[in-house]
Amino acid sequence: MSSRPASAAAYPERPVRVLLGFPAGGGADLLTRIVCDWLQRRLGQTFVVENRPGAATNLATEAVVRAPADGYTLLATTTSNLLNGALYDDLRYDFIRDIAPVASVSMQPLALTVGPHVQARTLAAFIAEAKARPGKLNVGHSGTGTISHLAGEALKLQAGIDFLTVPYRGAAPMMTDLLGGRIDAAIDNIAGGIEHIRAGRLRALAVTTATRNEALPDAPALAEAVPGYEAYAIAGFAAPAGTPADVIHKLNAEINAGLADAAVKDRLSSLGVTLLPGAPDDFAKRIALETEKWARVIKRVGIKPN
Numbered sequence: 464m465s466s467r468p469a470s471a472a473a474y475p476e477r478p479v480r481v482l483l484g485f486p487a488g489g490g491a492d493l494l495t496r497i498v499c500d501w502l503q504r505r506l507g508q509t510f511v512v513e514n515r516p517g518a519a520t521n522l523a524t525e526a527v528v529r530a531p532a533d534g535y536t537l538l539a540t541t542t543s544n545l546l547n548g549a550l551y552d553d554l555r556y557d558f559i560r561d562i563a564p565v566a567s568v569s570m571q572p573l574a575l576t577v578g579p580h581v582q583a584r585t586l587a588a589f590i591a592e593a594k595a596r597p598g599k600l601n602v603g604h605s606g607t608g609t610i611s612h613l614a615g616e617a618l619k620l621q622a623g624i625d626f627l628t629v630p631y632r633g634a635a636p637m638m639t640d641l642l643g644g645r646i647d648a649a650i651d652n653i654a655g656g657i658e659h660i661r662a663g664r665l666r667a668l669a670v671t672t673a674t675r676n677e678a679l680p681d682a683p684a685l686a687e688a689v690p691g692y693e694a695y696a697i698a699g700f701a702a703p704a705g706t707p708a709d710v711i712h713k714l715n716a717e718i719n720a721g722l723a724d725a726a727v728k729d730r731l732s733s734l735g736v737t738l739l740p741g742a743p744d745d746f747a748k749r750i751a752l753e754t755e756k757w758a759r760v761i762k763r764v765g766i767k768p769n
Contacts, residue, residue, distance in 0.1 A: 540700060569731060
């Protein structure tokens with residue numbers, strides 16, 4: 464039997480796989496599942512989230528690049544996915560060339576969060592302790608080269624402090640160690656730890672965006688203490704390059720409809736994210752800007768993959 468191109472009128476005719484480069488349970492996983500739940504209700508087919516952590520999301524990205532360009536394999540895209548080109552010298556793909564942006568979903572602030580055993584109760588106190596005991600505080604991140612990692616490195620550079628960064632294979636195991644007191648602090652998407660913060664199990668000392676976030680109104684922006692500091696993750700969906708344009712635009716329209724739906728908006732907003740509806744070209748431009756910005760940090764710090 465010969466294969467036939469995907470048609471937007473018929474698409475999807477079978478389940479769609481959505482690959483995510485992080486473990487289940489983190490903020491990126493939760494956001495992806497909210498959008499996939501919307502898509503399967505709208506389009507009448509299952510959107511199966513497959514968690515493929517490893518190599519700073521490189522494993523998931525390459526699997527999507529190698530998949531048929533028919534709309535049945537998608538990538539849940541985060542800032543981490545698009546940074547591998549600056550980290551690795553031997554990638555077998557080019558993200559800009561080989562991935563077709565489908566739709567942006569959100570801009571996600573990160574939070575600097577500490578466990579209950581840490582004495583510092585304010586951002587100023589944390590910075591003061593890091594200056595007084597350089598390299599002694601342990602700050603977790605969700606993987607070498609991820610936005611969680613780069614946000615910490617940018618903080619060290621701009622605040623003139625030093626701490627030990629501890630890599631994890633995603634936000635969920637990092638949060639387990641933070642709650643257990645095995646690390647002092649973590650920097651990651653607000654969504655991954657917001658329920659622990661609200662329950663008082665963790666303390667958010669600051670958010671990484673230029674202004675405060677409505678989901679954590681008591682946490683200052685890092686820019687209040689470190690002028691000019693800003694870091695955030697972007698999230699969206701992408702497909703293999705060559706995926707039919709009508710399929711991409713159908714998915715884009717349905718994702719944008721979800722971002723306009725009151726129930727979906729409320730669920731996403733409760734995670735502290737800012738929604739980013741728009742066309743595939745809008746997402747492509749944002750990807751290019753973020754790639755350039757963080758590639759400069761990677762080069763300056765000299766970050767190398769593990």
